[in-house]
Amino acid sequence: MDLELTATRAFVAVADERHFGHAATTLGLSQQTLSKRVARLESMLGVRLLDRDHRGVRLTDDGARFLPGAREVVAAADRAVAALRHQRGPLRLEVWGHLYAPLRILADLAAAPTAPPLQPGHGRDLPSVAAALLRGDIDAGIGRVHPPLPTGLAHRPVRFEPVDVFLGERHPLAEVTALRPDQLAGSALWSPAPLDRLDFLAAFADRFGIRAHRAVPNLGAVPLLSRLATDRDGFLLLPADLGLPVVAGVRAIPLVEPTPLYAWSLLWRTGPEPDQLPALLAALEHTAAQRRWLEVDPARDWLPGMDDRGGSGDTGQADAVMPPGSADPRQPDRR
Known part of the structure; x- marks a missing residue:
C-alpha cells in the first residue's frame, strides 16, 4: 500500500495536538480539509485511527500502533526535501514561550563573534515549532523543551x-x-x-x-x-x-x-542538520560562558526533575553544576 503523505501528515498533526483545530492551524489548513484527509487515510487503511467526542481527541488502539511508523514516514519525506535545499540566507529560528520573552536570548546571542545571521520568528508552542522543523520550514527553535519529542529532533540546554x-x-x-x-x-x-x-x-x-x-x-x-x-x-x-x-x-x-530556574533549549532537526548549526552552537556556548547561563547549584537552585539529593534535573546538562560557595547566581552577569 502506498501511503498518501498529506493524509499521513494530517493524522500525525492531530495525534500530536489532540485537537483538530490546533492541528489545522499548525498545518495551515482549514479544519474541514484536515478532517477529510484523516478520514481518507482511515478509509485507505480500513481502520479507525482517532476517536473524537466532547472530551477531545484520542488515539484508538490501531491509531497508537500506526503512529510511530507514520511519524517516520513524514520525517523521512521532510528530510528528503530538506536535503535538496541549499541554505544561503540567514538561519530561520523561531522562539516560543511569549510570557517569558525569549527574544532577549537572541538579542544577547547576536553579539557573539561566531553568531550566524538570524531570521527570527514566533512559534505558537513546542508542537508547532517541532512540526515546522520536521517540514523544513525553519532551521532551529529556542524555547522550553520537554518530552515527548518527535523522532528526528535534537535539543540542548542553552540557559537556566x-x-x-x-x-x-x-x-x-x-x-x-x-x-x-x-x-x-x-x-x-x-x-x-x-x-x-x-x-x-x-x-x-x-x-x-x-x-x-x-x-x-x-x-x-x-x-x-x-x-x-x-x-x-x-x-x-x-x-x-x-x-x-x-x-x-x-x-x-x-x-x-x-x-x-527556567530552562531554555535549542531545538533542531537532525539528518541533515542546518548548515549554520555549528556556528549557532558556538555562539550559544560563547554567550552562555560569558554570562554564566548554564550554571546551577543543586544545593541552592531548583529545576523541574531535580531531586532533593542534588540530581541534574530534566535538562540533560548534568555537568553544568556550580560548586557551593560560588558567586550568587542572581548577579547581573548570569542574566
Missing part, C-alpha cells in the same frame, strides 16, 4: 534563568524581601493557559504544594500586571531580568531556598 515571583501589594506576602517557593502554597498561581499545557508551571505547583491556579490571558505586560495589582492572593512567575514596565501596586520578589 532565575525566576522571581510577582505579587500585588494587597497580597499578605508583598512586604517581604525574599520568599521561599513553599511560602506560596496558600496563594493562586496565575498561568496564561491550563497547567497541563505548561510543564514548568505545573512542575512548580506540584513541587511546592500550590493547589490553586487561575488561567489568565496574557494580553501584554501592562494589562497583566495591572490586573495582578488588584488580586489579594494571586502571583505570577517571571524571569528576574525581564525588564518589565513599572506598574503601580505590583512587587517583584526574589525566590530563594531554592531559586527556581
Whole structure:
C-alpha cells in the first residue's frame, strides 16, 4: 500500500495536538480539509485511527500502533526535501514561550563573534515549532523543551534563568524581601493557559504544594500586571531580568531556598542538520560562558526533575553544576 503523505501528515498533526483545530492551524489548513484527509487515510487503511467526542481527541488502539511508523514516514519525506535545499540566507529560528520573552536570548546571542545571521520568528508552542522543523520550514527553535519529542529532533540546554515571583501589594506576602517557593502554597498561581499545557508551571505547583491556579490571558505586560495589582492572593512567575514596565501596586520578589530556574533549549532537526548549526552552537556556548547561563547549584537552585539529593534535573546538562560557595547566581552577569 502506498501511503498518501498529506493524509499521513494530517493524522500525525492531530495525534500530536489532540485537537483538530490546533492541528489545522499548525498545518495551515482549514479544519474541514484536515478532517477529510484523516478520514481518507482511515478509509485507505480500513481502520479507525482517532476517536473524537466532547472530551477531545484520542488515539484508538490501531491509531497508537500506526503512529510511530507514520511519524517516520513524514520525517523521512521532510528530510528528503530538506536535503535538496541549499541554505544561503540567514538561519530561520523561531522562539516560543511569549510570557517569558525569549527574544532577549537572541538579542544577547547576536553579539557573539561566531553568531550566524538570524531570521527570527514566533512559534505558537513546542508542537508547532517541532512540526515546522520536521517540514523544513525553519532551521532551529529556542524555547522550553520537554518530552515527548518527535523522532528526528535534537535539543540542548542553552540557559537556566532565575525566576522571581510577582505579587500585588494587597497580597499578605508583598512586604517581604525574599520568599521561599513553599511560602506560596496558600496563594493562586496565575498561568496564561491550563497547567497541563505548561510543564514548568505545573512542575512548580506540584513541587511546592500550590493547589490553586487561575488561567489568565496574557494580553501584554501592562494589562497583566495591572490586573495582578488588584488580586489579594494571586502571583505570577517571571524571569528576574525581564525588564518589565513599572506598574503601580505590583512587587517583584526574589525566590530563594531554592531559586527556581527556567530552562531554555535549542531545538533542531537532525539528518541533515542546518548548515549554520555549528556556528549557532558556538555562539550559544560563547554567550552562555560569558554570562554564566548554564550554571546551577543543586544545593541552592531548583529545576523541574531535580531531586532533593542534588540530581541534574530534566535538562540533560548534568555537568553544568556550580560548586557551593560560588558567586550568587542572581548577579547581573548570569542574566
